[in-house]
Amino acid sequence: MLVHPLNSLVVFILVPHAVSFIDQTNVRVSNSHRFAAIAQPCSEASPPGRPTPRFFSFLFDDTFQLLNSKTMGTYQVSRKRQFGPVYKSNIFFRPAVFATDEASMADLSAEESRKNLDAFFPPHHKKLFGPQSLLVQSGEQHARLRRLIQPTLSPAAVKSYQQVIDSSVAKFLQDLSRKCASEYVPVVPELRSFFISLVVQILLGDDALDNNKLVADLSLWSKGLLAPPLNFMPWSTAARAMRARKRIASRLETIIENKSTYGLLGRLVSYRDENGDKLSTGDVIDNVLTLISAGSDTTASAVTSLIMILSPEIKETIKAEPEKMLALLDKVLRVYPPAPFQVRLNKDEPLHVGGYLIPPNWLVVYGYAGALFSESTEWTDLKDNASPSSSLAFGGGPRMCPGRWLASTVLMAYCRELVNLEWKLDPNQNLEQRYTPGLFPMDGLRLKFTLQ
Template identity: 25%
Template sequence: MEMEMLILSVLVLFVSLYLFRMLNKNASRNEAGHHHQLQPPPGSSGWPIIGEGLSFTMTAKRGVPEKFIEKRRIKYSSSDSKGSNSSCKVFTTSLLRESVAVLCTAAGNKFLFSNENKLVHSWWPYTIYTIFPGLKKPDTHKDSIRLRKVMSPFFSPNCLQKHVGIMDGFTKRHMDEFWSDEKQVKVLALAKMHTFTLACKIFLNVEDPEVIAKLEEPIQHISAGFISTLPINLPGTPFNRAIRASKKVTKDLEEMVERRRIDLDRYRQSTATAADLDENNQDMMSKLLMDTYSNGRQMKETDISDIADKLKGLLIAGSDNVVTTICSMVIFLFQLPTVYDAVLKEQMEIADSKAEGELLNWGDIQKMKHTWNVACEVLRLEPPNPGTFREAMTDFVYEGYRIPKGMKLYWSVFSTHKNPEYFPDPEKFDPSRFEGEGPAPYSYVPFGGGPRMCPGREYARFTILVFMHNLVTRFRWEKIFPDEKMVMSPFLGPTRGLHVRLYPLPSTPSL
């Protein structure tokens, strides 16, 4: 009897497991079928091969990149039988020979940022992969997470405040040498020189002008290759120069990393303590090397190459984006005298509080609240980076539409930055938007968001504030070409290099 009951129990168990498995299969089929039945977001593939890329580029060059999204958001909005309008939250387009879903709302930004490495991961156009072949490595996402853990402490306010005096002293010397005795200057060129040299100091602990010049020229070719309208790898083209320049910079940085590795080895073998080692190696190159050493394994050749790649990216991001924001601020402060006067008042109060020769410190940066609000409004209206791409890691549903695995997604700052739903009277320059609680969550995203938020945002803030402090306390200025403006092609920059005429103020702080 007991044996019969045991057999019966086993049979019931197997039947139950079988039925449970079949129910799960049916549910999965129904869900898959449901996903398959759903339509992709509304949109257009545009012209053969070029898609809607020409329209995307032209609106950017006209200085109105938001029009590309606004026009399609209106076009694909719908109304129900009662006449109620339903605003379009996502549409498809064709860019870079890819079908791309464009998310149009702050909720869309939140969705992408919160689903990083869950439903989506980063994706770059083939031009970027060609210039930066290291991005193609299969472990790029894991490596990116590890890198951010290393960089986050370096770019934290607590760490960066140690560099404020260095930044200020460097900027004062730059102004003394290249601005003070000039009646006219080209802001773009000088700002590039300033920010790149400063990045070499902070990231590499390199101050030798010859070494910096050796890096700067190919870096400029790389940046030009990003915005090449004809990305063809033929000798003499900007794209080809960018590829060759990228290889050269990587090689030069690899040599620098290897020399630093040898120096660190010698330092470790000396009587120096771990605290001494950390105190004397505050730059990013040393931090990356020491992190690679932290697990006790020997440095590999691929480690040297990886670190060089990361430093190359930091040098580009740490200078280009800051430069464009400085140029935009120079234009807005000239065009808006009351805004300039308010910034000048705040900065002169700080300058007047300093003893002769005393450099800015962390407390001074904290006092520059209005100046940073102005910078934030500049970043809202003219963000250096218009947006980035993601790729669907799996099929999923967004706002009732099917997003298939492999489809590209694009989030743009202009979906929200110039949308009156989030910023009333969006074309008006109004720094007070950033007072109090500030903009609605996920509506203001010049530095991205989520796990991939720009790790250097605080570094950019410090660099911009220190530069503007030194500029406005020394000069007023006017544009030599009144109609010159910032345009995206596809990255932001002044159309003629931003020539300005300088008018020194009566009293100028000097180091």
């Protein structure tokens, strides 16, 4: 899962007629050379960027651009183009610094490992994920939850789900191939629905597969993550998402109380750490919702990216050299990150990121969307020993995604199947991408499979 939670496609040479949303800002890889030419600032310099006055920062606030699905990605890229990979701005009516390249995000991750940074979310998101979600907790409570959750998502634990993942992916692609054999069909909605069902199956076992109401509620709940926080309006998406959350929580609570726990949910309920500590029912419910969110939309985004870059040449390379598959998936996640950003609150000490000083009480942002096209998109140039589970897209430091091995296993299952399939992209579609919240093309990636 990609936790941005989090918080995810187009290669011009390999996918003819494709148009990336990055192209809308005229940003090219060559910009990285322009940034490199900028003189390195001293360690006490403030980053360049928009003014951050003490009392009137709201006049320069970029929250709307950051959270708007139309500009969520292009905003970061355009600011990076204007000011460089580390820049200051104002979001949520507070001064903030964005780190938008791999080097600066690595600095931020290292600083987060040493210093006291808190997760930062708008109140609406905290309500949707729940107060005990690993995603929104900080400090000792975050560390406690992580100690209890991480072993249930370790490589050894994920291996026990391998057969379910492989068989589910193979069946889904077989069914999708037949459905898309005679006409162009948008596959993004199909992928999103499949990943919700897959995560539910891994969490609850085979008995949950026929529970269409649960899957429908999960889909409705996830839509609330990008909806305006209009909970006071009963007909709003936000209010409907909160009602869906209550129904999901009620269903999960019944399953837990009846001791009818399967799969990952059973591990979460039964696991005890070395001190005998365990997750409460509230802990389990909040973090199951977090796992579903992190494991569905963002993984569907990564698979969409993979489909769009898998040219015949790349397929032949993977068939001839299967060991390069991990490096390919790692690069897909780095070039097309499924989650747009993560926000932290720097509480007590100054941070040094990319050679700049970030004062206490400022927000600091992992700008994954701003890192798009941060490296070459020559897909035959794959790094040795690269692994998707260590990708920058999974975050870093003490809050690195605990579900990265599960996400990597699902991506590998897809890659093994996709290299043996053939398809064509609809030439009359809009392939501009937006974060909704994963990174997807506007027309849902319309394609047609060629049955062999």
